[in-house]
Amino acid sequence: MPPLAARVQAPPLLAPAAPAARPSARLRASSRPRGGVSRGALASEKPAAVAVAEKAAEDGEHGPYDAIVVGSGIGGLVAATQLAAKGARVLVLEKYLIPGGSSGYYRRDGFTFDVGSSVMFGFSDKGNLNLITQALKAVGRKMEVLPDPSTVHFHLPRDLSVLVHRKYEDFINELISKFPHEKEGILKFYGTCWKIFNSLNSLELKSLEEPLYLFGQFFQKPLECLTLAYYLPQNAGDIARKFIKDQALLSFIDAECFIVSTVNALQTPMINASMVLCDRHFGGINYPVGGVGGIATSLADGLVEKGSEIHYKANVTNVILENGKAVGVRLSNGKEFFAKTVISNATRWDTFGKLLKDKELPEEEKNFQKNFVKAPSFLSIHMGVKASVLPAGTDCHHFVLEDDWNNLEKPYGSIFLSIPTVLDPSLAPEGHHILHIFTTAGIEDWEGLSRKEYEEKKEVVANEIIRRLEKKLFPGLQDSIVLKEVGSPKTHRRFLARNDGTYGPMPRGKPKGLLAMPFNTTSIDGLYCVGDSCFPGQGVIAVAFSGIMCAHRVAADIGLEQKSPVLDAGLLGLLRWLRTLA
Numbered sequence: 001m002p003p004l005a006a007r008v009q010a011p012p013l014l015a016p017a018a019p020a021a022r023p024s025a026r027l028r029a030s031s032r033p034r035g036g037v038s039r040g041a042l043a044s045e046k047p048a049a050v051a052v053a054e055k056a057a058e059d060g061e062h063g064p065y066d067a068i069v070v071g072s073g074i075g076g077l078v079a080a081t082q083l084a085a086k087g088a089r090v091l092v093l094e095k096y097l098i099p100g101g102s103s104g105y106y107r108r109d110g111f112t113f114d115v116g117s118s119v120m121f122g123f124s125d126k127g128n129l130n131l132i133t134q135a136l137k138a139v140g141r142k143m144e145v146l147p148d149p150s151t152v153h154f155h156l157p158r159d160l161s162v163l164v165h166r167k168y169e170d171f172i173n174e175l176i177s178k179f180p181h182e183k184e185g186i187l188k189f190y191g192t193c194w195k196i197f198n199s200l201n202s203l204e205l206k207s208l209e210e211p212l213y214l215f216g217q218f219f220q221k222p223l224e225c226l227t228l229a230y231y232l233p234q235n236a237g238d239i240a241r242k243f244i245k246d247q248a249l250l251s252f253i254d255a256e257c258f259i260v261s262t263v264n265a266l267q268t269p270m271i272n273a274s275m276v277l278c279d280r281h282f283g284g285i286n287y288p289v290g291g292v293g294g295i296a297t298s299l300a301d302g303l304v305e306k307g308s309e310i311h312y313k314a315n316v317t318n319v320i321l322e323n324g325k326a327v328g329v330r331l332s333n334g335k336e337f338f339a340k341t342v343i344s345n346a347t348r349w350d351t352f353g354k355l356l357k358d359k360e361l362p363e364e365e366k367n368f369q370k371n372f373v374k375a376p377s378f379l380s381i382h383m384g385v386k387a388s389v390l391p392a393g394t395d396c397h398h399f400v401l402e403d404d405w406n407n408l409e410k411p412y413g414s415i416f417l418s419i420p421t422v423l424d425p426s427l428a429p430e431g432h433h434i435l436h437i438f439t440t441a442g443i444e445d446w447e448g449l450s451r452k453e454y455e456e457k458k459e460v461v462a463n464e465i466i467r468r469l470e471k472k473l474f475p476g477l478q479d480s481i482v483l484k485e486v487g488s489p490k491t492h493r494r495f496l497a498r499n500d501g502t503y504g505p506m507p508r509g510k511p512k513g514l515l516a517m518p519f520n521t522t523s524i525d526g527l528y529c530v531g532d533s534c535f536p537g538q539g540v541i542a543v544a545f546s547g548i549m550c551a552h553r554v555a556a557d558i559g560l561e562q563k564s565p566v567l568d569a570g571l572l573g574l575l576r577w578l579r580t581l582a
């Protein structure tokens with residue numbers, strides 16, 4: 001296993017600095033860097049990818065690029081590495097100091113914190129849906145992982161406690177023991193999830209916008225494809241209600257969906273629910289040794305090794321259009337880069353609202369914004385605590401909703417908690433654990449405050465969440481804290497460059513499953529989107545799939561994969577029409 005790239009001491013509260021990429025003689029670029037030195041220059045500890053990129057820039061080894069990727073979240077990095085593995089020359093431009101976006105990391109006083117979720121799907125060594133494993137492999141990387149014996153421990157109203165064991169039979173038996181009168185319904189609902197998961201797992205996953213591949217899959221696996229087509233416009237809550245009557249059990253399924261979609265089961269596409277409710281047992285949840293940040297640094301290093309580039313502190317402000325086609329990008333320092341295609345890993349709100357702000361919003365995007373709103377952001381608390389506060393055998397991930405099911409989707413209503421040091425003690429100094437606590441919160445709650453009011457509010461809200469956890473799970477928690485950092489929705493907006501700090505898109509009303517979710521092509525020729533505002537939505541494995549699909553479609557369009565212009569026009573038109581039905 002190749003070692004993780006050198007880690008950067010990258011505090012989350014550090015402003016992304018002015019870009020420092022150098023101009024290239026061979027670029028069509030007007031290069032007028034306005035200077036500006038990183039406020040938090042971290043020069044001595046650059047990831048390998050940073051150093052190589054800077055060297056290449058100095059040597060004038062730029063372009064011509066097949067694709068420019070704006071942003072190095074997992075979606076952008078998977079698109080970039082898949083393209084590089086197909087022989088494309090890619091340039092990734094990242095605003096922040098290190099790769100990963102919401103799947104990044106930071107270090108403090110000997111603790112290594114995951115910026116976002118520590119629950120990793122798609123990281124096993126079997127099947128077709130281990131997309132993280134496959135993405136790393138495409139650029140010659142493999143990470144050591146630690147199997148989690150459970151996915152999450154639910155602590156729910158009326159003292160309902162359900163542990164989602166890694167082994168499916170153990171989980172199902174535990175759930176049936178809590179709802180024995182619903183045994184048949186439980187088996188039928190989760191059985192339907194397996195039918196969908198098995199269909200997904202039997203396919204080779206590539207772009208659903210590429211007709212030669214799509215029709216090929218229908219030809220080779222007609223039953224599986226028809227199963228998926230049947231469930232594509234359906235939601236988990238409706239299927240659950242066909243088999244289950246008990247309101248508390250339906251609420252439990254809401255919580256199952258909420259932790260991965262930020263909405264209840266009636267609003268969660270059945271395909272997405274099936275994917276997560278089964279992969280956690282099929283491949284299991286596996287945690288990368290050294291932390292989630294290693295995935296992005298490994299992908300970035302692999303990308304550079306394949307001859308492509310990644311520049312940090314490169315803030316893209318505009319997509320450049322020529323005769324209506326996307327041909328390049330401009331940075332905040334005025335520098336320009338050009339390529340055959342541009343792929344945006346910024347959210348669709350940021351891509352069309354900021355990078356193309358002078359252009360009228362295309363009809364397709366109006367439709368997207370009609371169907372989807374920005375999910376709220378998070379309040380997150382990263383803590384280092386004395387190990388003695390956790391009882392022996394504490395599970396790694398918890399979800400807490402104390403008294404009232406109606407609070408599930410309310411801001412601060414429920415609490416997510418991950419303790420990754422249960423699996424990988426190397427993330428904290430000896431005798432300590434990491435607690436990553438988060439809860440949904442809207443940006444509107446945090447606007448218009450003075451610096452002092454803002455800091456005080458963070459303290460008050462965080463202390464209340466900690467008090468609730470202390471009461472429910474860990475007596476003495478407050479006194480065990482040795483380090484505490486609180487991030488608000490404003491922190492997420494600032495450091496993840498996500499509009500209003502949003503976690504991702506969520507349906508405005510009751511969706512028709514995944515039908516309305518746009519794929520990667522956009523109505524602008526040469527411009528593609530990747531990440532969680534594309535099919536199939538939020539989630540690290542979901543954006544990895546979006547990256548794989550995007551790379552396939554782009555590769556076909558630039559001649560690295562087969563394509564049929566006639567079939568393309570037909571399929572893309574059909575998909576556009578299907579979306580209008582949603």
Ligand SMILES: NC(=O)c1ccc[n+]([C@@H]2O[C@H](COP(=O)([O-])OP(=O)(O)OC[C@H]3O[C@@H](n4cnc5c(N)ncnc54)[C@H](O)[C@@H]3O)[C@@H](O)[C@H]2O)c1
Nearest residue numbers: 071073074075095101102116117316346497531532538539
């Ligand atoms: N929001 C969270 O707290 C959180 C936490 C953990 C995991 N996740 C998962 O990660 C998924 C998101 O992954 P993703 O790949 O879509 O994106 P991402 O938001 O993780 O990454 C996007 C990257 O693009 C960069 N970027 C944005 N605009 C830019 C610009 N104009 N110029 C240069 N760089 C720019 C950002 O700095 C960021 O690194 C979410 O759906 C979620 O499931 C989210």
Ligand SMILES: CC(C)=CCC/C(C)=C/C=C/C(C)=C/C=C/C(C)=C/C=C/C=C(C)/C=C/C=C(C)/C=C/C=C(\C)CCC=C(C)C
Nearest residue numbers: 117119208228229260272275397398416417536538539542
């Ligand atoms: C085209 C047409 C129209 C038709 C045709 C038919 C077909 C063939 C179809 C197909 C389809 C497909 C392939 C699909 C696919 C899909 C997928 C892959 C999906 C996926 C998904 C995933 C997901 C959603 C995930 C998610 C996850 C998440 C979000 C996670 C999160 C986590 C967290 C937050 C954590 C928690 C924690 C605690 C509790 C502490």
